[in-house]
Amino acid sequence: MPNTILVIGEISKGNLRKVSIEAISEARRITDRIGGSLQVLLMGEHLDTAAGKAAEFGADTLILADDPRLANYLPDTWSTIAADVIQTNHPAYILIGSTTTGRDLAACLAARLDAPLAMDCVASRWENENFVITRPMYGGKVLADIVLEGTPRIIVNRANFFQAVARKNSVNLIRYEGPIPTSKLSLDDVQREASARPELTEADIIVSGGRGMGGPDFGILEKLADVLGAAVGASRSAVDEGWRPVSDQVGQTGKVVSPNLYIACGISGAIQHFAGMQTSKVIVAINKDPEAPIFAKADYGVVGDLFEVVPAMTEEIERLKAGQ
């Protein structure tokens, strides 16, 4: 029987998430190597735009579970549908993007299928016939090369690590016609922040503030973030002070991020913070203390008062963008 490789994609604001596109590209590379067919399963409602996107990145088959009852993630309902698809097609690999939902779903599936799981993978390679996956442990202080034994192997890929490569294919579209199982959980309410900024884990650029912000007004960072199309993050101290929500915390016990550019403003560079952003491509530190440990790890350091440096940067970037 030919191999099947399955990606379970995630929808955000009507479109396929970037991390899901990266999962599809990685799955395409695996499919090309071992042969077989790449399936993408989407669950949610109004899936057409996302489905179109999945097709642009090399899906052979799209399975759409498009139903208003799937508008919000519920672990048992979603994992039952996914397990149904998996038991029909017996994929060798399952790829899922690392988001709050993706991790939860992956864990449920691993438990249900008694299948090996590699959470938050950042790289992969073939060693002969072994698919070796690299994933961080200890808050990114070490990287582990691991192999998974048995099928299906569930791989959760972290955003911004696997290259997305467009690839046109002729796609076979399947509508999921199975039952939508009821959940043991009921959703009373969902509140989403109305932010137009990208999410931390997927952002190309992050501007983060620490205790050096001195208070809850992150206005100058938000302004810089907006001219850059960036997300705004925070150190744990800024969260503990109540200046920013827990979901903004970057670090070993917060979110682990890997943007192209990480701008740390008034952050000293504690080991737990560094663990969460050390794989950023370029790190900029703005700190008034020339002895701050963060300067030892930053590609570019500015010794100065962030309340002067940040607005001056914003102005300069606006000028740069206007001239382009």
Added chain:
Amino acid sequence: MNIVVLLKQVPSTDSLIEPTSDKRSIKTADLKWVINPYDEFAVEEAIRVREAKGGTVTIVTIGEAKAVEAVRTALAMGADKAVLVQDPACAEMDGLGVAEVLATVVSGIQPDLILAGQRAVDDENWLVPAAVAHRLDMPCISLVIGQQIEGDTIVCKRTIEGGIATIRAKLPVVITTQRGLNEPRYASLQGVMKAKKKPLDTVKLADIGLSPKSAKSRILALKHPPARTAGKLIPGATTVEKAKELVRLLHEEARVI
């Protein structure tokens, strides 16, 4: 209420982690060991639920002999009793194997509520609570920042990508913790004294009728991520000059803006 906390002992987050020479594990000699920070929230929340509703808080841990310290700390915080599964075979297990052992221990307790950390900050599997829940046929609500129990129903606020969801379920359930749920208490001196007399069972796999299950996830090698070194300090007589130079370098040299 029968409340269970799944608690793991991990190296403290300020530890430097060094792979061993065979690269299969880490050097443990100089590490400071603590309760997994997310499991501390679980212990605190469990005690609060018991304070409000009555009942018993049982700590369940799989770990080596030294894990007794973490368990005792949880008892000193106010948990009532503990089971420590201490068996050399457990060291070889992956998250699925750990979950099987935990579920076997917990099923004997018949819990109304199981609290666990969202992740252990050593292996970071993000797996064990969901797998325990599956084995016990309970729903799992992850990343909880607030909960309220009325009768046989629990209502949880959980963080989702870019927001907060409110979820309702009938007990028993498994919930995992998110920062913001509570502020864990310190163990008082009196608590520490009391903890010494609280029941702590140490069991082996054979005692609970299990034989070790082989891991499906195998570590080939641990290594350090590429080291980062200090880069350029941006020169400039004034802040504005520095800011301009920084933007120029980010644009022309690093090409990230």
